[in-house]
Every structure is written in C-alpha cells, then in structure tokens.
Amino acid sequence: MPLSLTQPSPAMQVPLLDLKQQYRELKGEIQAAIEKVCASQHFILGPQVRELETKIAEYSQCRHGIGVSSGTDALLVALMALEIGAGDEVITSPYTFFATAGTIARVGARPLFCDIDHDSFNLSPAALERLIEERCELRGREWVNRRTGGRIKALMPVHLYGRLCDMDPLMTSARRLGLQVIEDVAQAIGAEDGAGKRAGSFGHIGCLSFFPTKNLGAFGDAGMCVANDPALAERLELLRVHGGKPKYYHPFIGGNFRIDELQAAVLNVKFEHLDAWTARRQKNAAFYDAAFARADLGGAVQTPPRAAAGRHIYNQYVLRVRDRNPLRQHLMAAGVGTEIYYPVPLHLQKCFAYLGHASGAFPESERAAEETVALPIYPELDETQLQYVVDAIADFYRR
Numbered sequence: 001m002p003l004s005l006t007q008p009s010p011a012m013q014v015p016l017l018d019l020k021q022q023y024r025e026l027k028g029e030i031q032a033a034i035e036k037v038c039a040s041q042h043f044i045l046g047p048q049v050r051e052l053e054t055k056i057a058e059y060s061q062c063r064h065g066i067g068v069s070s071g072t073d074a075l076l077v078a079l080m081a082l083e084i085g086a087g088d089e090v091i092t093s094p095y096t097f098f099a100t101a102g103t104i105a106r107v108g109a110r111p112l113f114c115d116i117d118h119d120s121f122n123l124s125p126a127a128l129e130r131l132i133e134e135r136c137e138l139r140g141r142e143w144v145n146r147r148t149g150g151r152i153k154a155l156m157p158v159h160l161y162g163r164l165c166d167m168d169p170l171m172t173s174a175r176r177l178g179l180q181v182i183e184d185v186a187q188a189i190g191a192e193d194g195a196g197k198r199a200g201s202f203g204h205i206g207c208l209s210f211f212p213t214k215n216l217g218a219f220g221d222a223g224m225c226v227a228n229d230p231a232l233a234e235r236l237e238l239l240r241v242h243g244g245k246p247k248y249y250h251p252f253i254g255g256n257f258r259i260d261e262l263q264a265a266v267l268n269v270k271f272e273h274l275d276a277w278t279a280r281r282q283k284n285a286a287f288y289d290a291a292f293a294r295a296d297l298g299g300a301v302q303t304p305p306r307a308a309a310g311r312h313i314y315n316q317y318v319l320r321v322r323d324r325n326p327l328r329q330h331l332m333a334a335g336v337g338t339e340i341y342y343p344v345p346l347h348l349q350k351c352f353a354y355l356g357h358a359s360g361a362f363p364e365s366e367r368a369a370e371e372t373v374a375l376p377i378y379p380e381l382d383e384t385q386l387q388y389v390v391d392a393i394a395d396f397y398r399r
C-alpha cells in the first residue's frame, strides 16, 4: 500500500487470527506427518483417523469418537442417528453459527428457539423453563409444541465462544421432557464445568469442528462426533459411510461424512499442543480483563463476565461495547482485526422467516447481535499487541 500523509499506516498490525506463526513452529512435524500418509497412499479412514478418534474421545471424556467431514456434518449426522426428522422440533439458541439451526432444518425438523443468558451468551436455563411452560405440553407420552403440534425431540445447546453452557439445569429440563441432547462443541473442545466435566460428555452426542479458526484446526474442513453409547456410536459410524453394513448393503440412508486421513494426520500433530495453546488464550483473556479494568472506560466496554467455576477455552474473546460499528472502523484503521459473531440472530434470518418470529422475540440474542465484538485472542499474540488493542479501544472512547 502506498504511504499517504493523511492516512498514516498503523503502528502495528494485530489481525483477528494469524495461523502462519503456528505453522512456522510446527512445519517440520506436520510435513513429516503428511508425507507419511502420502507414502502409505491410505487416504480414507486409516490409522491416523483411528488415532485421532481415540485421542479426541478421551479428551472429551467420552468412550467413542467418530471422525467426520466437518462440524456441520457432525451435527447433521448426529440428528440423523437420533432419527430426528419431519414433525420433530429441536430446541436451540438463535445466537450461534448458522449450522446449528441449519442442520435441524435440513433433516426436516423445526428449530424451536430459546433465548440466551446475558452473561454467558449461552442458552438460558430460565428461558428454557419458560419456553417449556408457555409453549410445550404433554400429549399422551409425548411433549409437543402447543402451537405447531410438533414433537419436541431434542435439545441442542451451543457452548459459544468456548464457554460451557450451564449444563446441570439444562440437562434436568431435558430429562424431564425425555429429550435427546446434542451438544454443539464446535467452539468448545475441552471446556469444563466446575467439576471438571467436559463439553460433549453431558448429552447423547457431542459435535466438534476442526475448522481452521477453532482451537484445534485442520488444514481444511473436519469434525467429530463423540458419544458414550456404543449402539449410537455404531450408528454414527454407519451413517458416515452411506449407512452401509456390510458394504453395499444399506439398513439406513446415510451419506459421505468421512474425515480425510490427511486432516487427521495434521490434527494428531496439533493435538499435542492444544492444552498449551488454550493456556495461552486464557492468559491473553486475563491480560485483556486486567488491561480493560485499568483503562477504566466506564460503561463503554464490558469484558466477558467470568463463570463462577470451570474451564473457558476462549475460542473467542467477546466484548459488549457502545458505538460498536464506529469502534470497528477505528480499530481497522489502527490495524486491529475484529469480527462480529453474529450480526443477525438466526430467528431473523430470511431463510427462517417461515418460523414466523418478529424482531423482539428473543431480546437477549438481538441485543448481543448489536453489542458484541470479538477481539484477537489467538495464542501467539504478545503483550505488546494485546496492550495496543486495548489502547486503540481506549483512544476511541476518550476522543
């Protein structure tokens, strides 16, 4: 870019995420792992996939891991394995990545949205109880949506930004209604509650994503389902290969949801560093917390409230701020990358207009969509960069 006197180039560049540094540190190891797969010419469901499945299942405190083609496909195949389809409804959050509700609709079921909690950005247990009270009733042995008549079959909580949902009350409500629970663990690998219980181990199936921006990221798309029930795990395995067992004989209709051996090889190398990276993210979050407290910006900036206990893995560090859009402009000019996760809550997406939700239906989700901004939090950032981000934000509010 040409230098200009009126638009001085920023003193520093702090991108939202930079994976190049991580790659530089692991290049030798990763290239050796890739070469090993190339030498074997075993590309589909081989030893690298089995090793990854064992490691991730154990890490997530589950007995079984089923590697799949993406986090989205993990959710899709989980819904298929639990036989959720037309006439069924799945309770979930409208403040999440599209795939959460998108997959529910793709199997022919209906997303039944429930608002989030102000502090955690996750499904609110109180809002869930209100939803059950107001919208659901027991007909015969089935809980149904009073308005639509749809069977309420499952709950899909999302551990957003790397913070575990308040699982105990959510599971109590789910058990009372006899719901299947599919956890969206895409942003929360290794997140824990106060007792050390991990994301993915509470419900029937946990769905992880290894999209490159997640804490454990592949060199492309990849994901995994984790589960404890062996029959359910077997069903997930079959659905991953078109539901065929033996090969070419199909008790169920599945799809091609396989994870690549090459992706598994990369992930097996990276997995050994996951805890160290998560510790760096936590350290960066603690630095931001303290630096924003020192900056004393009054009500303009609210740092993410901490849970009383547990392990937050900080896939994202998300502020609530005043004047968000001008702030983002200011930060861009200062060389600081930010993002909004997510600008439009799912109940207001055009494709979900058929659900009939007006603006105002889920006030906490709508407010979060208007107020939040994610800052750079990746492990390789140094304190000079973090302080620069805080100073740039302080500059904006002090002008």
Ligand SMILES: *Cc1c(COP(=O)(O)O)cnc(C)c1O
Pocket (backbone or CB within 6 Å): 070, 071, 072, 073, 096, 097, 099, 100, 158, 184, 186, 187, 209, 210, 211, 221, 222, 223
């Ligand atoms: C990333 C993500 C997904 C989808 O994962 P992909 O691997 O990108 O398909 C689903 N849900 C949430 C909350 C995510 O952040």
